[in-house]
Amino acid sequence: MFKVVKRRQLNDNMFWLVIEAPLVARKAKPGQFVILITDEYGERIPLTMAGHDSEAGTIDLIFAAVGRTTMLMSQLQEGDYLQDVVGPLGKPTEMDGLKRVCVVGGGTGNALAYPLACGMHDHGVEVDMICGYKSKDLVILEDEFRAGVDNLYMMTDDGTDGENGFTTDKLKELIESGREYDEIVAVGPPMMMKFTCKMASDYGIHSIASLTAYMIDGTGMCGGCRCKIGGEDKFVCVDGPEFDGSLVDWDDLIKRSNYYKEQEAEDRAHVCRLTGGVRYND
DSSP states (O other): OEEEEEEEEOSSSEEEEEEEOHHHHHHOOTTOEEEEESSTTOOOEEEEEEEEETTTTEEEEEEEOOSHHHHHHHTOOTTOEESEEEEEESOOOOOTTOOEEEEEEETTHHHHHHHHHHHHHHTTOEEEEEEEESSGGGOOOHHHHHHHSSEEEEEETTSSSSEESOHHHHHHHHHHTTOOOSEEEEESOHHHHHHHHHHHHHTTOEEEEEOGGGOSSSSSSSOTTEEEETTEEEEHHHHOSEEEGGGBOHHHHHHHHTTTHHHHHHHOEEEOTTTOOEEEOO
16 A cells, blocks of 8 residues: 655646655656556556655655546545555656756646656756646646756746747747757647657757657556557557657657547546545436
8 A cells, every 4th residue: 555645736637646655766767657556446547757755755646637547546635545556667768968958848748747857957957948838727836847947938828827829939939049959858738749849850959759648558568558659669658658759650649649538538537535436427
């Protein structure tokens, strides 16, 4: 059993849990993930670690309550327990040789961008972070990003926080102002990542795309996270979760990401706070 030692609600449906998992925390690195089960009847899901504390023996999980398991997790309080946590899994973020990078996060993808950006900064890399949101009420982790990177740029589609515009608008501005990046990292909706990586290629800059959100069982057996990288089939969970952004077949990935939208909508459920039980929508 893995104890919830801290719980924080970031906005209406985003949550941050700190979990006791000393064996995982001891070896965890930025970019890796864990597989967890909420209880003996729960499903297995992979989640990227938002951070870890090897001395305290804890890991951080930031997630949106959008499906059955994450909705159950959102009801957990400090002192409650997860049934199982396995990890760390996946290949760590490669940082050696990097001097300056720009990390571009979109929407809930900023929760995944957070450990990458801060991990690179802690490794001695100069990090510019561009966070994109639809509006101010969806903003998360602004203070944490400010404390963890060199420069933070906030963008909202409606201009209610930071600057008005898209993340690619700010990225283009920074590149054309003379910023020299060794790498651009994209984390977020597939369309945003597609155009971020294309822009990087247009300016001759290496790009990395984090495809963690496409994992399902996290072991390579289900095939749900299969993607085409440089014309070859790869599995996000065992071959990634980070890939060269210029080699990703984005059109294929976007098409595949829509396969299960109807089933996901049907699987959304009301979670009873008293029993933890699930009542499916009619």
